[in-house]
Amino acid sequence: MSRPSLIGLSTPELQALAEQLGEKPFRGKQIANWIYAKAVREYDEMKDLPAAFRAKLAETHDISPLHLTTHKKSTDGVDKLLVHNGDTQVYECVLLPYEDRVSCCISSQVGCPMGCTFCATGLGGFDRNLTAGEIVAQYLWLQSLSPRRISHVVFMGMGEPLLNFANVTKALNLFHEEIGLSYRHLTISTVGLVPQIRELAKLGLPIHLALSLHSPFDEIRSKLMPVNHKWDVAEALRAMHDYHKATGRKVTIEYLLINELNDTIEQAEALATKIMRMPHVVNLIPFNWVDTGNGFARPSRERVRAFRRHLESKGVNVTERVERGHDIAAACGQLAGQHAGRFARRERASTLPVVPS
Ligand code: SF4
Structure with missing residues (x-):
C-alpha cells in the first residue's frame, strides 16, 4: 500500500x-x-x-505521488513525461516553452470516459480520476525541468477535468495559493458538461474556460462527441456565455478542423453567428492523425485558410494552434497509447493548445 x-x-x-x-x-x-x-x-x-x-x-508520507515512466524531449523544445503512481496506469504531461511564457499541459484523469471519436485518450477507455496531488505534482515535475517559471497551466491532457470537479478545483486552489499562479493563467478545457460549467462559474474565480465545440451543428458534433446527445451546441454555448457573465473572462472555443466534415464555409458562418454575442476567441486546430480508424483526415492548407478567413470576415477572433513536439508524440493520449500498445497505427494527434494570455 x-x-x-x-x-x-x-x-x-x-x-x-x-x-x-x-x-x-x-x-x-x-x-x-x-x-x-x-x-x-x-x-x-x-x-x-x-x-x-x-x-x-x-x-x-511520500513527498510526491509521481514516478517517471518516460521522458521525451522534442527538437523544438517540448518535454513530454509519461508518469505513474507505482502501478500500471500511466498518464501524461507536457512542458511548452514559448518566447513570452512557459506553459504546461496536464492530465486530470487516467484515460477518459467521454469517448470523443477523434481522440486517442478517448478510444483507450477510462481508469480513474487523479487526485489534486497527482495533478499538481505534474506541474512540479515539469517545473524542475524548466529554467524559466511555468506561468500557465492548461488542463488539456488526458481526461475531462470537469468530471473530476472536486480534485481539479482543489488543484486550482493549490496552484493559486501555494505556487502563486494567477487564476487568469489557469485554463480548463471541457467538452461542455453544462452543470459543472455552472458550478465552476459559481466559484467566481477568473479561471479561463475553453469549450471543445468542433461543429456548430448538432448532427456533426454528435458524431465527434457523444456528450452532445446530453448537452447540445445551444446548451453548451449558453453555459459558456453565462460563465463569461459570471467571471468576466473571454471564453475560448476549440475547433478541430476535419477535412470535409466540419470545415465547410456553411459551418464557419453558423459558428460566427452562434458565438458573436459573447466575448470569445476561436482556436483552430487542423486535424493531424494519419489514421484514426474513423476516416478522418486533415484539411488542406487552402481549406483551413478559407475557414479562418470566413470567420474573420464576420468579426470572429481567431487563433491557430502552433504545432509542437511532432517527433515525440506530444499530443494528448498519444504517448500513453503507444506505451500501452493501443494506438500503434496512429502517427500523430497534435491537439496541443494555443492559449490566449
Ligand atoms: S478529447 Fe478530451 S474529453 Fe474527449 S475523449 Fe479525449 S481526453 Fe476525453
Missing part, C-alpha cells in the same frame, strides 16, 4: 500534520516552501527541518 503524498496538502493541512507529529505549526509552512516553491523530491533536501522530523515524515 503506497503512502499518501505531501504534494496535494495545503499549508494549513501541512501545519496540522506537523502538529500531529509533535512539531510546531510553522514547520508546515517550511514543508510547503520546499515542495511547492522549490519543487524538491527528496527529504534530505529539506535542510531547515530537523533530521528526526524528516525521518518521521518519511515514515508516513
